[in-house]
Amino acid sequence: MTQKKGARVSEDAEELAHVPLQAILLADSFTQKFRPITLERPKVLLPLVNIPMIDYSLAWLESTGVEEVYVFCCSHSKQVIDYLENSQWMCQKNFSVTTIESHNSVSAGDALRLIYERNVIHGDFVLISGDTVSNMSLTQALQEHTERRKKDTNAVMTMVIKQSKPSPLTHQTRLGNDELYMAIDPDTKQLLYYEDKADHLKGFISLDKTLLADKPSVFLHNDKQDCYIDICSPEVLILFTDNFDYQHLRRHFVKGLLLDDIMGYKIFTHEIHSSYAARVDNFRSYDTISKDIIQRWTYPLVPDVQFFGGCMTKLERQGMYKASEVKQSRSAQIGPFTLVGNNTSIGDNSKISNSVIGEGCNIGSNVSIEGSYIWNNVTIQDDCKLRHAIVCDGVVLKTGAVLEPGVILSFKIVIGQQCVVPAYSKVSLLPQPTKQDSDEELEYDADSTGGVAENPSVNSTLDASNGELTSEFSDTKCWDSAEVGVSGAGYIWSVCEGGQEDEWKHSVAPIPADKLTELMQYSNDDVDLSTQDGSVLPPSGELRPDSDIANSEVDDNEDFKDDSVYFEREVEATFLRAVHENVKQDNVILEVNSLRLSYNMSFADCAGAIFYSVMKLALETPHSTNSELFKNVASVIATWGGLMKHYLQTIDEEIEVIMKFEEMCLESAKEFSPLFAQILHLLYDKDILQEEAILSWASEKEGADESDKIFVKQAETFIQWLKEAPEEDD
Known part of the structure; x- marks a missing residue:
């Protein structure tokens, strides 16, 4: 039994x-x-x-x-x-x-x-x-x-x-x-x-x-x-x-x-x-998740792993992905964290960064695209400027058109020459529905043909078989040239009453610095934005991108249990964009301050992130010997030392930079390890670090384990010189 x-x-x-x-x-x-x-x-x-x-x-x-x-x-x-x-x-x-x-x-x-x-x-x-x-x-x-x-x-x-x-x-x-x-x-x-x-x-x-x-x-x-x-x-x-x-x-x-x-x-x-x-x-989550995919948090669901149909793309340095059939002018610049799809052409002196470009796009000369999502078969003529926008299939931007942050252009929109589309505008060939759904959960009532049942004027413009616009409608309609420019095509939708706040809160564009400042002034929360409380729980768990990829941006041993990982990535992307596009230092400071407020980070966090980005740039500049690497560091610090100094307002922030350098030498940038003392001396000579900060850092290490004293011992001669230097001066 x-x-x-x-x-x-x-x-x-x-x-x-x-x-x-x-x-x-x-x-x-x-x-x-x-x-x-x-x-x-x-x-x-x-x-x-x-x-x-x-x-x-x-x-x-x-x-x-x-x-x-x-x-x-x-x-x-x-x-x-x-x-x-x-x-x-x-x-x-x-x-x-x-x-x-x-x-x-x-x-x-x-x-x-x-x-x-x-x-x-x-x-x-x-x-x-x-x-x-x-x-x-x-x-x-x-x-x-x-x-x-x-x-x-x-x-x-x-x-x-x-x-x-x-x-x-x-x-x-x-x-x-x-x-x-x-x-x-x-x-x-x-x-x-x-x-x-x-x-x-x-x-x-x-x-x-x-x-x-x-x-x-x-x-x-x-x-x-x-x-x-x-x-x-x-x-x-x-x-x-x-x-x-x-x-x-x-x-x-x-x-x-x-x-x-x-x-x-x-x-x-x-x-x-x-x-x-x-x-x-x-x-906003569309923008955030797109960045996470490009930065490989979602591995193996990343562009260069063909986990389903689509054109294979190749990962290059600094998070750049390019399909095999891309026609790029020699003078065109593709910046970090950018993907360019198959059969897309990019003209002379155009600059693209932190963006996704679809397949079959034709991008002219002197075009600037930043933080934007360009879908398939889009035509962007010469001298256009796009910042933090979404541009759907078949759109045409004529010469000199400008899309300000947060713009959404739906399918087959045409923006006329020199036309400036205001920030957060939503443009469609379909007129804005006059009847709003009472049920907030309903996107719209779809009839059996897939048309939009709520608005007859919308229904009449859609092809019943696939929901696309009929050519008759798009060819014969007279559009308002004051909105979309001469020979443009599209309606700019009006913002619903009470919806202005959602426009910038949920946009692909970063929250403007003035809005964050305004929120900080009117906020009654007892939150100290100048410090990072270690007891606060992390933002997105313990994320680890795949570690076997060449040019991996994050080391296996790095701690992912903190919002600083995302913040550091954003700062690095901002810094690299500044390097590639010759952005002024004041504008970089403005963007980093906006990120600091958005992520609730301290000046010490900013100092550490900027230092990390600067040193990464020196490391990725071609070199074959330690001497050449040191020259790279000296060159980068000469150019960007002022930016670092802006965030080093107290001794504590300077100590944070030294500790960040230690961490890099041990984990993500070990090539700097034999140069630690030399670079520390260089930072002192260039007035990036003060004597007090270096001596305080060394003093804090006195009671540490031997394994934590590696770089203090390496810099022992320099530290001793600092201690004795005042006596010699006297």
Whole structure:
């Protein structure tokens, strides 16, 4: 009897092991945040570093062992279905993708109710949206969820979260999301409270005292990011079916379960540290995640790894990627953290930095592109200037056109000669809808042809088969030359009432320094922006880019548990752009100050980041001997010493620079190690470091371990000379 019983258990375990892991992917965001672009193309098909967003989501699901994916399509459903049917995802081994189409669903709740009716989900499943980018492993989260379910059938969901410190000024994360408040049981990881609305007065919230009734302790966090990756039990679908008030996944479903003390359903959290997970929720997160991909936080989902279809690009120095068929003038400059797509041409003396350029683009001469996203088949004529803009497929910018920060140009826009498009403008060939949806979760009501049902004037201009503009409409319309220039084409949408603040908070453009200064002046929060409190939790977990890549920007041993990693990257990108484009030092200081406020960093952090960037530049300048490397350092310091000195206002900041130099010599730039004493002397001679700072640093090392005294001993002669020098002077 005992043996048979054991055999039965073994068979059951084997049978359970073969149940395919399923996922639901929502290919509709049910929001209006990407208008006017999403009036013509679904969000999941918008390019993210030249690859449609949905491909990142599907590539991640396949890598985690998911075997069956159900893609729910609503807005522009035909475009999504056609794309998937013609993609490689339909022919992958052990990975099936099935589309479920709806023309009546206006929310995630409607989508999940429809999926429940189809009876396709047979066990626990992963729930994500098609704008999710991640490289995390699901193994541990799935195991935790399964173990909890065995002990408590009311444990219906596990939410993936990670650390993300919001700005004390904007109360937003680096992804542009509002500050999130979560109460979590530290022992069980059960979620007890969730509030993502930025309507709390001075950060104070009211918690029900019953939360503490049977809990020894509860941790309240405002430093967590919701990754919008959920592991759900089948009961989740049933709960949506039983409660038609559940429309929004977080605002209705999660909060509803947390407040319902009758049914007893529970939600738990799984926090990731060494992996990446984020969702493209607005234009700011589009910009942030694009930069993260280029800077390789998302490895292996990076441009030079062909994890799905698309043209292969090659990684060059300083985060530059180029496809094989790029025609670049010898005098054109492609700066750091930039990708240029296939069959794109770049004319004489044009400068591009921190940008993504699509395929088939024609960029003329003397063009300046900074921090922008140029999609496919865009024509940019001579002398144009673009800063922090998104330019969709088929756009034409005529000679001398200027796009100020935050501009969005939807498909096939034409900007006339010398026309200046004001900051944060959104331009579309479609007129702005006169009727705004009352339901904030509804992007728009899609009819069976994929047109826009809410506005007849919009519907009449769309081709029913693919949602693109008809040529008749674009050829015969007379446009306002005061808005888009002579011979231009497009409508500039007006900003909705009360929406001015969202324009710069959620834009691809950095928050302007004057806005940050204004926020700092009017903020009542007791936050000291001049110091970095070591007790503050880190922003994005323990991120590690792949370490085997040539010219890797970050060493394996570097600590990723701090916001300073992101800040240092941003400062380095700013500095390199200044070097390549001859930006004035005052403008560099303005940009670094803006970053300092945005990331809540101190002057010491700025000093360390600037020093790191300057020394990296010297290291990457060609050299073959230590003597040549030292000459590089002397040259770079002669040029940029004033910038470093600006952030060295106290002895503490100077000591921070010396410690930063030690760290570089030990980890990321060991080539400097034999030159430590010489370079320290050079920094003293150039008045970058004062005698007091060097002696204080040496004094602090007196009680340290021998391993921490390597560079003090190397500089021993110089330090002794400093101690004796005043006596000789006397």
